Amino acid sequence: MITGGTTVNGTGVFCACYIRQSRKKANKSEASPEDQRDKTKGYSDNEGHHFVDFYEDIGKSGYDPDAERKGFDRMMNDARAGRINMIVVHYASRFSRQNVNIVLMQVLELFQLGVRIVSVNEGEFTSNNVMDLMNIIMRFEAGHNESRNKSIAVRGTFEKARERGGWLGGLAPFGFEAYKAFVDGVEIQLLRPRKDESKVIKWCWETIKRHKDDTIKQGQRHPGSLAGLVHQMHVDKVPTRGARVGGAWKDALWEVTTLNRILRDPRIAGYMAEPYGNGKKAAYRIQRNADGTPKKYGYDPILEPAEWWELQAWLDSRGRGRGLTRGESLLSALRNPEDEPVLNCACDKSMCAYYGGGTSPSPLYRCNFRNVPGHNGNNTMVQHHLDEYVARRIFARISTAEEDGDTAGFLLEATKRFARTQEAPSNARERAQLVTERHEAAQHLKECEEDYKSVKDKGPATRRAVLEEMDAAETRLKTLDDALKALAAADAPALPIQQWINSEEGNGDPMGEGSWWATATLASKRRFVTLFVDRIVVYKSAMRGNRWVQYDASKRVSITFAGEGETEEASEAA
Known part of the structure; x- marks a missing residue:
């Protein structure tokens, strides 16, 4: 083998052996890379030529004009640099199966560079013989037409299979297995749920539902999060698809991204779907009938469609600042009916509960961003200050809402939300x-x-x-x-306003001892807030607080109440 920058000199023949196979695994339709190497180098050795190198494209189509053939490109560059003056292939079709006009330009360039082309099974093609040129053109055209006809036939077969709900991929998606069946006289592969993997998907959703509203203390792993599910599956030694199938993926472990992709798949809800996009933008598109309704498979879905859509809404709510409830806070991670965070910073980012201490001994609500448009440095607020202010603003509104005609929209929207919990x-x-x-x-x-x-x-x-x-x-x-x-x-039920605002002590304080608020669970209080509030914005304090001045949360907080779309602005904001 000749290496380095050696160039053609004298009368010697410097031979490049080009190897191409369209699939990574050999099949009966084309010679294996090993066979191509043996035959092409054998020809070079038998003729006494100088073997330069193997130039290989394995798993690369010779028909697809967009296929990246690095081996072919390297060979052409070496020809232009004068390092080779002969190319040996097993068959002309290994050189290319593209349109003849494209291949002819490549061949003529090689001929002008003084490069000869040899097919081990079809003979030599040279530039000084018209019959050779005609012969190689015919060979390339035959290869191109064969690939084109195969492509048309394959597309037609795929289209027939797709129309009948056939599975066109290789390995079935997680949760399914593929089997062969005849539909309308056409043999296709169909999907059906695989029992062991279906159980994993069902367990994931049941676990999410059971824990998604749990309050978990800071520093603890949330069992209803994707990370919590992945951890538990590692503990329980639940095999991944790769571990079950073996081969190159036998050591594959569960990852959050993998689980997210599985739970996003519409096929687990019985919808016909196909993936589109790449990388972070990869997603699934549901296939539809002419009237826009989704096409559905004939099998019983792993998750009912209504459950799957609920799961999608939960997955959509995941992300930084949109996490599951942690600690014992009233407002962190609350979301309104539009699936938007309720508690927000002036910089338009959501705020979360913070128990890290610092200069304040009390739990805080904190924005995770510093020095951004909306505030310099940190923006924090003591939890019990904000909790009490928001709750008292709600009680003040509902106590007078029935007599105040301007709050009709507020009560109507709250009634609708309450009805959904009671219907x-x-x-x-x-x-x-x-x-x-x-x-x-x-x-x-x-x-x-x-x-x-x-x-x-x-x-x-x-x-x-x-x-x-x-x-x-x-x-x-x-x-x-x-x-x-x-x-x-x-049949919308009435809001139990009197139950919420009355106090057993009779002092008129809806948050005093013996009141509904004083005895309600945290989960009930959180639901209560979401009935009446769409958005809370906390502004950075204009000055540091001190023990001699009573704290006034109204100067830093604005509230958008349900059904009103208008915000009660903070009276002072930095």
Whole structure:
């Protein structure tokens, strides 16, 4: 083997052996890399040529013009640098299967560089022989046509399988196994839930539901978080797919990203879906019928659609500053009906509970960001100061709301929210179905909007088709919203305002001893707050507090109450 920067000199033949196989594993349709190496180098040795190197592209298509063939590119560069003057391949199709016009440009360039091309099984092609040139063109055209016909046939087969709900991938997704079946006379692979892996998915969701509202002290692992689930599966030695199958992935361990991807898969809810995007933007797209409704597989789903959509809402709520409840705080990690954080800093980031001590011996609410637009340095507030201020503002509003005509929207929205916690099982089932369909419709509309962005430069017919689909999705979404509003208006229970504001002591303090607030659990108090409050914003204090001045939270806090969309602004804010 010749190495370094050696260039062709004299009359010697410096031979490059090009090896290509379109699949990483050999099949019956093409020679293995080992066989290609033996045959091409054997030819070079038998002819007494100087062997330069093997140039290889394993697992690379010769038909796909976008395929990155690093070995081929290196070989062409060495030819241009004068390091080789002969290329040996097993068959001409190993050199390329692309369109003849593209291949001919490459071949003519090599001929102009004085490089000869040899096929071990088809002979030598040189630039000074017209018949050789015609022969190699015919060989390349035959290879291109063969690949094109295969591609058309494969696409047709895939399309038929896709229309019948067939699985077109290799290894089935986690939770499933693939099996062969005949559908409408076509043999395809179908998916069905795999019992052992389905149990893992069900266990994950049941564990999340059981613990997602738990309050866990700072520093403890939350059993209902993805990290907590992964930890428990390691402890219980639950095998990953890689560990079960073996091979290159036999040592694979559970990771949060892997579990998140599995729980995001619409196929566990019975929806036909396909992945799209790469890296962090990778996601799933539900396949739909002409009317926009989701296509569904024939198997019983691992999770019912309503449960799966609830799981998606929970997964969407995960992220920095959006975590599960920790400690004994009233307001941290609360979310409003729009799934937005209730407790926010003036910098528009959410605030969390903090028990780290520092200059204040009391638990705090703290923004995790420093020196950002909205405040310099830290922004913190003592928990019991903010808790009491928010609770008293709520009690003040509901105590006079029935006599105040300006608060009708506030009471109406709170009543709707309260009704959802009290509604009859039949109404709850109907709501769950409508909410599921609304999730589906909203996702379809989102996909239509993404499609429209991608076809802005296309023809008017294409844009019109996407717009019509978008209009249909918007109409369906509005219909479902109207149905949900009608359900909310039916049989709405009255708010138990007197129960909340009365005190057994009779002193009129809704937060005093013997009051509902004084005896309620933390979970009940948190639910109470979310009935009436959409957003709380804490501003940085304009001055340090001291023991001689009574603390006034109203100067630093603004509250947006339910159904009003307007904020009670802080009277002073830095």
